[in-house]
Amino acid sequence: MFSGAQVSLYPMTSNFVPVILDAVKALDPHREQLRIETDDLSTLLVGPPEILFKAMHDLFVTAARSGEHVVLHVTVSRGCPGEPDAEICRPSVVLGERKPTSERISSAQAVIDSTAESNQHVSAQFSYYPLGENKEYMTEIYAAIDFIKNSGVFSKSKNFCTKLEGDAAKVFGTLGQVFLNFAPEQAHVTLDITVSANSPSTKK
Structure with missing residues (x-):
């Protein structure tokens, strides 16, 4: 199996390099x-599916703690x-285990x-x-x-996507559980994700 993510981070500040x-x-x-x-467009992460979301969480929370408005866009697959199958991607958990829903x-x-x-509070879709x-x-x-709506971070359904809001660890954890558990192991699964923190539109 091959699993990975293309990750792009966008700090909304002129001082974006250190972020x-x-x-x-x-x-x-x-x-x-x-x-x-x-490279100049994104960072590729290739590895076990259960590790990808932990790594993305750490990357984004570090950026968000700068206090700047930051946005992360991810395509994960x-x-x-x-x-090709890659040994580094071998999961330590069972993917999409065929248990009752x-x-x-x-x-x-x-x-x-x-x-x-x-x-660290974040919003995501x-x-x-x-x-x-x-x-x-x-x-x-x-x-x-059904899982997302009871996860504690569900915000609302939107056209073509679902919005989540809450603590970053819970949001990335919820996305990771969707990726791991809700398709058979042999399936091709992708998520398109956008995460935002410190947006001025959320400040009153």
């Missing part, structure tokens, strides 16, 4: 588990048929409930695509929606 460089340094604890490549939702919620907060020939893809989407 970006400090955020990239936050990936250092994950470098043994990830292949990381950076697992199981793409156009990518209610059990998968309960297991995912238990992970979120036990997640320590990062004390995402679209979820379980691809391939799986005729039950809408069942998986509805299961993910």
Whole structure:
């Protein structure tokens, strides 16, 4: 299997260079588990699906703690048929375990409930695509929606996407559980994610 994310960070400040460089340094604890490549457009993270969201959380929270308005855009994928299997991507958890939907939702919620907060408020919106020939893809989407609505970070449904809001650790954790649990292991799954912190539009 191949899993990875293309990550682009946008600090809304003229002093953007140190914000970006400090955020990239936050990936250092994950470098043994990830292949990381950076160019002028994005940073590629390749590795186990369960590690990707922890790394993205650390990168974004570091940037957000600068106090500047920062936005992260991510395309994350697992199981793409156009990518070769990579040993570094071998997960330590079972992906999309074929348990009853209610059990998968309960297991995912238990992970979120036990997640320590990062004390950084964020807003996010995402679209979820379980691809391939799986005729039950809408069942998986509805299961993910049921989980999200009870996750504690659901904000509202929007055209073509869902908005989340809350502590960064809970938001990234919820996105990670969707990615891990709501499509079969052999499925091609992608998420398109935008995360924002310190936006002036949220300040009164």
